[in-house]
Amino acid sequence: MKNAKIVLGVSASIAAYKAVELLRLLVVEGAEVRVVMSANAGKFIAPLTFEALSGHPVYHAQFDAPNSAEMEHIRVAEKADLLVVAPATASMLGKMAHGLADDALSSLHLAFKGPVLIAPAMNEGMWWHPAVQGNIATLKSRGVKFVDPEPGELACGVIGPGRLADISVIREKIKSYFCQRDDLIGIRFLITAGPTHEAIDPVRYLSNPSSGKMGYALAEQVKARGGEVVLISGPTYLKPPEGVDFKPCKRADEMNDLVQEHLENCDVLVMSAAVGDFATETLAKEKIKKQGDAGLVLKLVPTKDILLDVAKRNLDKLVVGFAAESQNLLESALEKLKKKNLDLIVANDISASGIGFQSDFNQVTIIDREENMENLPLKPKREIADLLLDRILSRLKHS
Numbered sequence: 001m002k003n004a005k006i007v008l009g010v011s012a013s014i015a016a017y018k019a020v021e022l023l024r025l026l027v028v029e030g031a032e033v034r035v036v037m038s039a040n041a042g043k044f045i046a047p048l049t050f051e052a053l054s055g056h057p058v059y060h061a062q063f064d065a066p067n068s069a070e071m072e073h074i075r076v077a078e079k080a081d082l083l084v085v086a087p088a089t090a091s092m093l094g095k096m097a098h099g100l101a102d103d104a105l106s107s108l109h110l111a112f113k114g115p116v117l118i119a120p121a122m123n124e125g126m127w128w129h130p131a132v133q134g135n136i137a138t139l140k141s142r143g144v145k146f147v148d149p150e151p152g153e154l155a156c157g158v159i160g161p162g163r164l165a166d167i168s169v170i171r172e173k174i175k176s177y178f179c180q181r182d183d184l185i186g187i188r189f190l191i192t193a194g195p196t197h198e199a200i201d202p203v204r205y206l207s208n209p210s211s212g213k214m215g216y217a218l219a220e221q222v223k224a225r226g227g228e229v230v231l232i233s234g235p236t237y238l239k240p241p242e243g244v245d246f247k248p249c250k251r252a253d254e255m256n257d258l259v260q261e262h263l264e265n266c267d268v269l270v271m272s273a274a275v276g277d278f279a280t281e282t283l284a285k286e287k288i289k290k291q292g293d294a295g296l297v298l299k300l301v302p303t304k305d306i307l308l309d310v311a312k313r314n315l316d317k318l319v320v321g322f323a324a325e326s327q328n329l330l331e332s333a334l335e336k337l338k339k340k341n342l343d344l345i346v347a348n349d350i351s352a353s354g355i356g357f358q359s360d361f362n363q364v365t366i367i368d369r370e371e372n373m374e375n376l377p378l379k380p381k382r383e384i385a386d387l388l389l390d391r392i393l394s395r396l397k398h399s
């Protein structure tokens, strides 16, 4: 990001302190960052911290600052390549959506003509309020991009979406503005993501903790690099990346049907979904009632093996599988690669803490058909997605 000129807008969220780390990372990457704060943001963090780290004065007071008469917000806006608002409060989203300009940040936003990226952070109730969702829709309709908040424990004690996205995820999204590639133009990807839900009765199901983040990161990076994506996803909290052809599903057999339907029109299939291996033999029509101390015996039957069905069709596609294992990782991954006739397999150890399911990070080994193994260090899933896409592209070029 050498010479990238970024304005970092900070508003009055409890997550404002995280903007300090974001600023530090951007400066380390070589970006020139100017920080602009809303009038209330100073109640959470002092401008001096941002001044010291950015090496520039912080624009936070509209009227009583020494440079007010020079209309500093206009100067800063003219020079920037990208405006990042992180964290963005519900109130700031409202001001931006409706064109209000009553503090330094909202004024700069109106004066700014370039791309805008927003990372909101707020209480879960605020996030789902129709007014906030309406403001987000308005901003999106103007081309503003978002890094959605994550589900998790919020400062107010509630669990739900609203927590500022991980700083590394925001940094990667910012980086993608400055390192745009279009090397996947003309390549059609079919990507599966997330868990599957195998119903037991009308209210219960068998599933796993897959968040879908890896598959969604892949879909997003394919789009960012000019490719086409059909994204088949089991139930997740995530919003489908813009521009993908999104096909939601629940059960493994539904996912299989969708994969088989779209397979012919793709060049690359990436099966990153954590498809359930078992489903109940029968689906109870009514909610199963507890019968005193008596246990419940469920007979499980294997679900469709999507990759085996794909292999049987023997279509000329590049196929990538994922192996999430808790033991004998590499042996199991190699066995799966051969059995399912894959070109590449991405193996990750789900017993290791801080990576894999739910996490924004992963540490994987990529194994190819020739049994070459490449260990990647711990990285954000978006970076892993890009590295995997590089490997896929290189195989496509040599096939």
Ligand SMILES: Cc1cc2nc3c(=O)[nH]c(=O)nc-3n(C[C@H](O)[C@H](O)[C@H](O)COP(=O)(O)O)c2cc1C
Residues within 6 Å of the ligand: 010, 011, 012, 013, 014, 015, 038, 039, 040, 041, 088, 089, 090, 091, 092, 103, 121, 122, 123, 126
């Ligand atoms: C302790 C505390 C934490 C807050 N955290 C948030 C938050 O994370 N997100 C949010 O939208 N508002 C939050 N608010 C409310 C905003 O600070 C308030 O709406 C403020 O007017 C927003 O100002 P600004 O958007 O102009 O910066 C919080 C308020 C307090 C007192």
